[in-house]
Amino acid sequence: MLSLEDGVPESLDGAWRAALVTELEAAEDELPRLSRAAVELAALVVSGEYNAVAVGEILEGDEELKEQVLNLANSALYAASDPVESASVAAQRIGMRGLWELAVIKVARSQVFGPVLESVLGGEQTWNSARIAGAISHRVSSTKLGANRASMLAGLILCAGTPLGHQMIQRVEKRQGAELSSRMRRELVSRVGPALCLMLARNWSLPPAIEAAAAALADGRNELPANREVQVAVFSTHLGRLLAAQGFDNLSIPLVWPSTLALEIDERELGDIVSLATTSGSAAIGF
Secondary structure (H helix, E strand, O other), rough: OOOHHHHHOOOOOOHHHHHHHHHHHHHHHHHHOOOOHHHHHHHHHHHHHHHHHHHHHHHHOOOOHHHHHHHOOHHHHHOOOOOOOOOHHHHHHHHHHHHHHHHHHHHHHHHHHHHOOOOOOHHHHHHHHHHHHHHHHHHHHEEEEEEEOOOOHHHHHHOOHHHHHHHHHHHHHHHHHHOOHHHHHHHHHHHHHHHHHHHHHHHHOHHHHHHHHHHHHHHOOOOOOOOHHHHHHHHHHHHHHHHHOOOOOOOOOHOOOOOOOHHOOOOOHHHHHHHOOOOOOHHEEEO
């Protein structure tokens, strides 16, 4: 259960507090479940081998995922000079980890971010922030950790707390037959969102670095994690949120972040990262 003290403001009246506590107690049961494709690809990742036949069968059973695989393989993230038209070739270019991450992102897009895209003010910006964070994460993990550890998911999934928080509030409002003020919604999301994101990372059995990054954001102390992979995830998430804010162009701010300094990202490299991440059009990023 999420902490009552941390999750529910004392300024709320008794009925709302009780309803929110009940919802928090059942929060894990309300989380979306991974798709069959994501679960099957996770098993292939664990095996450590690329199984072309198994991958082909999974993609044939999910046309939308197959299209996204092609988009990603031909995107700026993979900086490929020669476009590919075959899903099997695209899958090999991305690799097992990339395939699995894309399947997880597909679920996150439809079931975590999707329900609030139009129903919540700023919903589209929340998904855009996540996409940008995913692109940043892929680029920075590739350059700082090595191409074999490139990860889109590490940045993107850490943005899930906001939509999960809004979904929780919507469920409570529906049961109460009334709506909270915009100010109270924002406060609740800021309080419970990070903890819900951590719960999702654990529920989906995401890699330890992603769970550690989610835990670092949830504890609210803003301490720089020692693990370099976690630093990449935290940096990507914060920069994604910043770049998604309309009109933001002051890159001197992220240049002095502890995570930026720890990852040894200078002004030129930051400019390259921003250029990639803010490329217009979903096809340019690939998801």
